[in-house]
Amino acid sequence: MELRQLEYFMAVATHQNFSRAAEHVHVSQPSLSIQIGGLEKELGTRLFDRLGRKVVLTQAGELFQVHAERALREVEQAEQVVHELLGAKRGRLIVGTLSTVNSYLIAPLVSRFKLRFPNIHLQVHAQPSSEIVNGLLANRLDIGICLLPLTHAHVTTIPLFEERLALIAPASMNIGKRRARMQDLAQLPLVLMPADYCLRKMVESECAKAGVHPQVVLEMTSPEGILQAVAEGTGATILPELYVKSRLPASQLQIIDLYDPTPRHTVGLAYLTKRHRGQAAEEFAALCETTMRDLQSDSTQPPRNKRKGRAA
Amino acid sequence: MELRQLEYFMAVATHQNFSRAAEHVHVSQPSLSIQIGGLEKELGTRLFDRLGRKVVLTQAGELFQVHAERALREVEQAEQVVHELLGAKRGRLIVGTLSTVNSYLIAPLVSRFKLRFPNIHLQVHAQPSSEIVNGLLANRLDIGICLLPLTHAHVTTIPLFEERLALIAPASMNIGKRRARMQDLAQLPLVLMPADYCLRKMVESECAKAGVHPQVVLEMTSPEGILQAVAEGTGATILPELYVKSRLPASQLQIIDLYDPTPRHTVGLAYLTKRHRGQAAEEFAALCETTMRDLQSDSTQPPRNKRKGRAA
DNA sequence: TACATTCCATAGTCTTTGACTATAGCTGGT
């Protein structure tokens, strides 16, 4: 059985006339007759009684019509949902993000995204980079926001923006200045993530460049926990500046710029190389960049009126 | 879009592998690849991501799958309902019958029919012959049970059985014998149907043959009403013997055989010549004959034990 | 009754399309 036959069938059932039906489906009358004939032959019974002037459904035809109509409607809808997806009018996007990035970027990003694509079902999971990669490989995530570089056979990354890292010290700790050299870290007790975390590796490599060996007094996996430990005076830490600023708990902490060199890392979009990224994913990545640009310009020059609206 | 493509699509979605899917739908792998490719091209997006080992649905594919599956199921059901109809496992049968026939034949007929085809929806309308013909022409009825002969351009008839007509007289009326000649009718007040009814025409023609002119004292359209009028002594009438026997109200009536000649008429099945008669209609007609045969053998030889079961 | 019209079915021709085989290209595992 073919969809064509169902369409022709419905046309005849509607018009009760082969010739009119043929015009309606844009084929010649013989073509339509043959298709209906074939359908009837296949089913083993007549679907229409040809009564001189009119053509009417047999009982078999009536029963058949119910399901033929539904089948055609489902086919139509199958097309429709895909087209809506392409137009980003519907769909689903599951994003994995680093919890640090999650804290300051995701909230404004999500709100912008939802504004533009209200019917895309969005899910955001805060996870460490390794879990994001696993999630992508297992198809649990559509895209991830990770630290770069990330080299994995099947994962492609696109740099989105850089994060500056800053030294975070308890208010009680006397650093004595607003800026610190990387070398100065050698003298501080540090609270860092475990060795297999990206952020820790990054810190280690920066320290190595500066020729210092950090004194790690506590390892914690969550940046949230680290901040709390720092606030209680356990030690200092190094975290993305924007992250800390987004949740600075009533200035119990000092944020101290690092330089010589300033540690930075690149945040990027990650996705399975062969996996088809939907419209929604593309848009999400684009919004990611513009949102970040806005955040950084607000952060680096807070008193300056780069954004007139706010300054006024 | 073609049903073939939906089937192939579902196979790939199920097996997550083109080659296996191809085996499953009994085509070569390239054929299947091409069809999927065509479908994706038509929809304007990938439905599957080909990840080396596995093949997984894209988001578009997932949305598409829902409706594709439903569409295929509807097509399957469309076939199914027709096949069930052919096997008379379901369906509908609307029958028009003469009210006289209706009274004695339909009850046992319907019960037998329902026994054999419990899922056929049966509807029986008692109507005069002319209405039955109209009903057939207007497709309100599937088949009709009428008096023959009935000649109409589009209606075909099949004789089923003969009905003997008998003289029905009120108990009060003194006929003096169990049998009466047609000629005897001339002396009786008669209650008959109006002139445009088949039964009346039939009586008229029988009378004409016998050379008598009936004295009609009352015309009524319903045989039921006629019987009541007769019971009250308004006059005698001529009705199918079986009909009267089926509803003899506590022997207030005499049933008198007519002879010389015995008036009879033929009851037959009528249907639109070009209309396709379903399995149910065929079976109904067949049951009609056998049921009638049983009724007549019970009626003509009530004391004799033609049906051993009863006699014992 | 005969004629004109309408409508569906059939015949014959042509183009499209789907299926097949063989093979290339890529991936993943040994």
Add this chain to the structure above:
DNA sequence: ACCAGCTATAGTCAAAGACTATGGAATGTA
């Protein structure tokens, strides 16, 4: 680095659908 497994492409062939022309039945009209 090679082998095994999988999908995509190329090329050929046969089936199927569409079209035009026409036949034949039924309907309505002069």
